[in-house]
Amino acid sequence: MNLQKKISQISWCHPIRYEASKVTPIPALASNSAALDRETDISVGDRIRQLRLARGRSLKEVAERAGLSIALISQIERGLSSASVRVLARLAYGLDVDIADLFEPPFDEGDSERPIARVKDRKRIELAQTGITKELLTPFRRTPRLDIYMMTIEPNGKSGDESFVHEGEEAGVILEGSLDFFVDGRRYVLGQGDCFRFASQRPHKYYNAGPIPTKVMWVLFRSDEK
Structure with missing residues (x-):
């Protein structure tokens, strides 16, 4: 099929x-620790900015591809705004990455043909809010x-x-x-x-x-x- x-x-x-x-x-x-949420926002925002700059893309280019406003992406990158799952999915599409890559560095490209994944190497994405x-x-x-x-x-x-x-x-x-x-x-x-x-x-x-x-x-x- x-x-x-x-x-x-x-x-x-x-x-x-x-x-x-x-x-x-x-x-x-119910709100979790405000400090933890803030730390997550900053970490995710910084990661998104790193991915964008590594690809040589401007805020405008990512915004147009993702269908989001430049202002929103800028706020997310600076840790001033929390992104919903929907927004994260759009950002991942705009950057040509998987949503998991927005939370931590992607797997080593050298492992791209590895047929197994160990429990200890799993990516864990926590969206506290x-x-x-x-x-x-x-x-x-x-x-x-x-x-x-x-x-x-x-x-x-x-x-x-x-x-x-x-x-x-x-x-x-x-x-x-x-x-x-x-x-x-x-x-x-x-x-x-x-x-x-x-x-x-x-x-x-x-x-x-x-x-x-x-x-x-x-x-x-x-x-x-x-």
Whole structure:
């Protein structure tokens, strides 16, 4: 099957519950340490600036490619603004890197054909203000990208208030807890064992409305085509 072919509808492993009723506002995520959040903002901002300068790109060039304002990117680079998952995904696209590369230096290119990934070498991405933690499980490949993440979404954790789109295709399975999942404006309530699959170009977002952390095995595919 051509992984780049748009999928006409979501495929699920188990029957799901669809709710068309109006969704109540998502409660604000309980704040973690303000100092830790500030440290993360500064670290991520500095990393984004390093990647941009290393590629010889101006703020304007990255802003145009990512579909973001120059002012917002400047604030993020200086650690003055926290970026949502949606914004980070756009920045990664604008810089031609994976979202994990925004948090720490990428893997050594010399390991690009390594067939295994050790537990001790996993990349761990903590988005304190969203309540989301991502671990990259698969070996590094620059192109094409077929990445598997272990995601933990804390109660009230969310990808953002707005849906976002990007290149690629995604699939996954809920290992623990539950997840409110939105694709094309529709809300799907997923429980343990439920699966999803959709083209990333379709507007999507998610949040954990349950009382316990949700664990998701999340697969993301992107070809080398831009």
